[in-house]
Amino acid sequence: MPSEHGAVEIVVCLGSSCFARGNSEILAVLQQYVQGKGLKTPVCLSGCLCQDQCKQGPNLKVGDEFHHNITAAGLRELLQQLDGQNRDAHGQA
Numbered sequence: 001m002p003s004e005h006g007a008v009e010i011v012v013c014l015g016s017s018c019f020a021r022g023n024s025e026i027l028a029v030l031q032q033y034v035q036g037k038g039l040k041t042p043v044c045l046s047g048c049l050c051q052d053q054c055k056q057g058p059n060l061k062v063g064d065e066f067h068h069n070i071t072a073a074g075l076r077e078l079l080q081q082l083d084g085q086n087r088d089a090h091g092q093a
């Protein structure tokens with residue numbers, strides 16, 4: 001999932017539908033997690049305009065993978081998995 005530069009790209013849809021469906025909270029969770037707890041791998045956090053998948057929102061993309069109907073709890077789980085994968089990849093416990 002990390003890019004060629006080693007950073008994991010996380011793109012949050014900031015379109016009005018996704019934002020109203022919960023991406024405002026998702027964005028806050030992401031910022032808190034990245035700044036507070038911190039991932040072992042650098043994260044490149046960005047936003048995008050509507051991806052024409054509003055009915056499945058809130059949407060975000062981690063690397064090349066789209067995640068739909070994302071919740072704060074689901075995002076935390078996803079970040080923990082991501083952190084675990086990267087720790088394994090770097091030989092850390």
Ligand code: FES
Pocket residue numbers: 013014015016017018019049050051052053054057059
């Ligand atoms: S607003 Fe996010 S897909 Fe449309």
